[in-house]
Amino acid sequence: MRDGDDVMAVIARAVREVEAAVGRGRVTPAVRTKFQVVALLVREEHARVRAEQTSSSTERAERLKRLDGIATILAKTAVRDPALLALLAEDAVVSDAARSLKRDMLSDAGIESPPDEVAPPDRAAAAAPPERRVVPQSVVSRQLANPFLAPDFSAAPPPQARPRRLAGWELLGPLLSSFERAGGGASACMALPAPSSRPVPGGRELMPHQAQVVAAAAAGHRTFLLADEPGLGKTAQALLAAEAVNAYPLLVVVPNVVKTNWAREAGLWTPHRSATVVHGDGETVDGFADIVVVNYEVLDRHVGWFGDFGFRGMVVDEAHFIKNKTSQRSQHVLELSDRIRSRTARPLLMALTGTPLINDIEDFRAIWQFLGWIDEAKPLGELMESLEETGLTPADPGFYPAARACVIDRGIVRRRKVDVAADIPARRIADLPVELDEKAGRSIRAAEQDLARRMVRRYETALANRSSDVVVEGIDRELVRRVARAELKDATATQSGENVFSMMRRIGQAKAGPAADYAAQLARSAGKVVFFAKHVDVMDAAEDVFDRNGIRYSSIRGDQTPGSRQRNIDAFVKDPGVAVAVCSLTAAGVGLNLQVASNIVLAELSWTDAEQTQAIDRSHRIGQTEPVTAWRIIAAQTIDSRIAELIDSKAGLAARALDGSDEEVPSSADVQHEALVALLTDALSASQ
Template sequence: MAQRAPRRSGASRPTSREGRRPRARDEEGILPVLAKAVRQVEAAAQRGPVRPGARTAYQVVALLVREERARVKTDPEVSEAERSAVLTRLDGIATILAKTAARDTSLLALLAEDATVSSAALSLKEDMLRAAGREVEPEEEPEPDETAAAPAAPQRIVPPTVIARQLANPFLAPDYSAVPPRPTTNRLGGWELLTPLFRAFESGGDATCMPLPEDPDLPMGMRGLHLMRHQAQLVAAAAEGHRTFLLADEPGLGKTAQALLAAEAADAFPLLVAVPNVVKANWAREAELWTPRRTSTVVHGNGETVDGFADIVIVNYEILDRHVGWLGEHGFQGMVVDEAHFIKNKTSQRSRHVLELSERIRSRRLNPLLMALTGTPLINDIEDFRAIWQFLGWIDDTKPRMTLMAALEENGLTPADHGFYKAARTSVIDLGIVRRRKVDVAADIPSRRIADLPVELDDEAGRSIRAAEQELARRLVARYESALATRKVSVVVDGIDHDLVRRVAEWEREDGGSDKTGDNVFTVMRRIGQAKAGLAADYAAQLARNVGKVVFFAKHIDVMDEAEQTFARRGIGYSSIRGDQTPKARKVAIDAFLTDPEVSVVVCSLTAAGVGLNLQVASNVVLAELSWTSAEQTQAIDRVHRIGQTEPVTAWRIIAAQTIDPRIAQLIDDKAGLAARALDGSDEEVGSSADVQLEALVTLLTKALEKRQAAAPATEVPAAADVLEVPEVTEA
């Protein structure tokens, strides 16, 4: 009989709840309760469609995993080893949740932040907490106040410049110039048609793309940008009068440019663009590139900086609630919804706002330009597209609208007829469904390209980063001014002494690693990477749901940790390749990504996974942090872009706007050369990492001096060549 190992001396079992260590939760506490519940849900999903009781349990387990993770990460009484052990077990539970959702993707709606938590779910949550030995304090209901006013409506904002525009244009006359065709028969009047329409897509069929002009013009785009043929086809369709599009091209095929140029072709301005927060800055940049004659404005927070007279208004879903009022009265001629699968849950707040806005736009203009952009294939979970079709005006809550009904009547068939489903599917597609894959338009796009995705860091971390950059710039200016003060021979320098700027940057780079100098260019870039981690992971999760496997690269462990936690919360299966793994663990992680359909993302260290791997099962790469050299970046992309890859590869480089990040990206590109980096795949190193660091410091110092000089006249200063010595500067 096996003997029980003796307990080590000094390791006494705690006798009170307060003294119990988290490691004792292997057999008690919340973790075993969650583990048991998630296994029961997993087993239920394996038997068939998940029933309501199991769905409730699934949602409650997910809620408790989130709460427990947040509690453990912030509990000062938990040691690092204990915290790591608990988080590992929570990750295991989250992985089972993700695998279960892969069997029944309707469960993903329960993970949304705005998902409804039923009273049954709240009751089950209390039961689980009691089973874990935790006391559940019932919420105290406030005594009714008969004198209290009714609950306040959601805060509604009207920015000052919007009011100014309304006063300048007091009469926004409705436009009813284009009347949709009316059905000439009423053969389908007594039929329920929405369910048959959705079923027509579930069974698959021909390619999901409306007829497009075969030979569109391929004009030179603005600022030397060229339209690709597949992009020009959609723009030509808009120019010919088509006004509703469900644009479902795969990521990397330029849906943003197509939407903007379609609006230009349709003269659909002012244009409203509703997007996720992670791509808001990218839309502003693309609008400037493709429609430079149009002004664009981005709505932040309460809209204090909104330009009410702009042609393009970009707003993220999260703040629609406070702006939906004035947006509905603004007189938009068109509306674009990016990542349109975000509105598939019609009960969510953002979906209700989007549908309200489209309805109000149609009430003023009968034939506005309405575009829903998403890379999600239409043949999966077609019911999820009910809200999108309603946004486009193809259906309402219960039946097809006039245009679609006229097309169905024209087919001369009813749901009882054999050919109805194929004909109905074609009728819906002809309303404006456009779906192209990378392999379908491979001749249009390079075999490998890098797409920069700017994101905004508008939280506390972003403000801290910008403050750190300013402090670094102040230190550089102090060094520059100190160097000027040590010169012996005075000469007149017209403006900034750029030779001295470069020498000051070199001094900073040489001793910038010293902790007495505060934040240096390395620590600033690391902080930027940490702040971008969640946004980069969110975008990778969107890609994973849209097109399948994604490779996620980061430089630092904490960025990888944040990304993995985001994937777990989103129900995305992932594996991880790190430098501290054993060869066996590394092989298991790689094989899981290559062969397991439930593992959608592999989170890779740039240094540990940048070479020696073949990950060509994916065609999309997310670069969450910038490299200091182009070779490191190229090596990472080449894990996917290599011999045997059958699809064009897109590397999405996440760039933090309004920081030094864009300048670093530009420097890397300038040093490498566009052709070597994006066309021929050369690994030749053009310039070193030290060059990029030096030029970044030169940029910071030059910009700071330009700001100072703008408010002061030129002064008599010594030449850079006369500097004899530079005293040590320790404070700005």
């Protein structure tokens, strides 16, 4: 039997040793190995305790609390060293040294390792289960349906440059360090052509800085490290660059939280191109689509057929996800890039990330390798030719600025909001649709259906009990509005049962994780972020995510004393290390000055545009030097998206009212009522 206390003692002792070593600045390979083993044991012990039935709930809660404390120490320690942070990833490679240390630590706790962990390194590797690979049926159908759809691998890639004067020089280290030694404050951005006047599909309009990248692709450039700050429209630039060079089929690899948004953006910017999203094993994949969107987490299952699909372009969003070259997702991305480059002449390759180039420059090896600028040992192709043309070697004083320019010219594009302020609105709202967790999504959609059925029964009963002889063709819109009003009155009067308010709260809880994940990405790439939520449990869930990611935050809530509230505000405004302000939409939506942040995450929808605007105006106010972007997290395929549309439509009405119209400014009850009207109308239409 496993003794939880002994295991906990071993883990606690090890984490204190790691914390002390990192604090002294001695992050040796042995320390990193011990760090990873502690993380593995915490993960395993956490799962074991949750599943255990022999202990009391109080004992399990106490052990989980201790494990969460150790996990917090790990996260805070990892922030000091990016190599440690990478080891916390689910797909981080576990070394033989880590397996050996794990066996020893379990042995110290009096636990015998499972047989599969005791095998010698060579046998363990041989016995490792193969990766689970799938080929969706629609992809097989594509391959069989039409021989003209078969990928064309006949075009050979251009020959690699042969090093001459620089043969024998170690060049990768100097290339990377050139961004630290030779920058001199200069922008890391290639020369871009004037914006193209070509029309945008769908009648939409690009901002000038976006159109420059599309024009560069159209002019023949094929590799881009697009490092614009968040909010500058990297998604549209990538989609239209692919359109400009006909880079189809196009593979797009993204974090799970933005997968749905990529499909939505593809529909907006390239409506004549079909897009498909890979979920799980790909049962719903359209094998004939022009654009294939997949998230990092399931890439391993599909890398086989992806490699043979004939992609002519590949986009990697949030490219800092592949910085750790030892992770599986990095290896799969690099494998696919290599296959595309070896089979397609001049494919379009784009790495998108808002991370400033000056930070952790060593981690950009994987991104440059994805783009085909380098391999494991040396620069390749056009980059090597450019370095040769400088006439310099790393021993020459002018090599570093010249080398930096050579890399930038290969396709680094970096613009900040402040650089293109004239291009973008001073304040804008960007909707980010997310797919809810499978279980939570099913539960919420089922609750919506129950609510709709209840209103349908109410509608049918009222229709049957009519005393007049009036006959209405189709749906009686006035009766629909009365039924929705009665449902809203009942929901306001009682807290029992499922209603529009409880549903929105559940949607908020389900969105908390994805919203916090996105806020964490923004904090790493763009600086300080303000995170707004309506409910305390959503704020709690978000703060748990920030704790696990080692992101420092301030919490601004309604139950704080004035002194505590001000200390939290001051910490966010004045401390560079505090990256996120987690704010209550009702308690912190007014009276705060948070101009240090230009990115806002609205994790939950308010019922009025006025409340939403008040929250955004905590950052968009006098003293703000950059355009402000509010990222509104929307739960796809739920009533959440309908309510977002209603808020926006009522916003226009409110503006007209303030400008002197006779229209009344809408209240929150208007949006609630209209949401129920829409839900009932859809249900009645579906039944006819």
